[in-house]
Amino acid sequence: MTKQRELILSILKQSDRHLTADEIFFLAKLKMPSIAMATIYNNLNAMNEAGVINRLHIDGVADCFDKITEPHDHLLCDRCGKITDIRLPALSGDLERALGTEIEDYELTVHYVCPDCRHNTKRR
Amino acid sequence: MTKQRELILSILKQSDRHLTADEIFFLAKLKMPSIAMATIYNNLNAMNEAGVINRLHIDGVADCFDKITEPHDHLLCDRCGKITDIRLPALSGDLERALGTEIEDYELTVHYVCPDCRHNTKRR
DNA sequence: TAATAGAATTAGAATCATTCTTATAGATCG
């Protein structure tokens, strides 16, 4: 656990949003101007593999990273692009039952139109 | 519907696997040597947006493309990387009920260890 | 059939995110 890793992790913890590597790089540079992009990725990848954070891919957008509180799913508004975390505790078991096999894990992204966008009729 | 698009679509239809843009490019070049990578992407993107085919992202692998028969989910073996299509007709309704909102669509990738790999104890 | 407009294609340059490489710096341990 190096200073750099600590910094990156604290940035993720303090954010309530999903951050791209680039955004993390920008924020990290404010506190530690010498930090390198490679260090960001090294640490994000290491923490992702260790299960400390989560890498999240959404079509057409750079990968985002995310602190892990509990395993969770994502709700993506197709109009404004906002990502909301959701938790469907029963789903994992439901999937095992439906598939008839043990599963390791799953990734679920649900597309919808968020309440804000549903009320604003104008599309982006 | 140009010759190029027809060719690309027929390649996808004839394949029982998920193909990367690169694999499609290679196969298309066999039949139409002058075809350009940009044409592959133009057409894949156009067909993806039109809902004729499906773009599929799996962490650490180039995006794959896939003919659409019916909307479907993916089962990914974490050891050998094999992707299997699955269909969980009830899930969409279940999600709407669980979330209490109408949804547009969803993407689900389930990680597991396939039967073959489960029997071969050696990890990849 | 010839001319023209519009759309799709080609080729390759450009871009973006990400990874790799190499040299350096920092920490750890005897």
Place this chain on the structure above:
DNA sequence: CGATCTATAAGAATGATTCTAATTCTATTA
């Protein structure tokens, strides 16, 4: 204190994808 190990910095390299400009094809109209 010196040796070794690991992580970092910097920037080059890579790979997938998109963009751009020029060209070709297609359909339409005269």
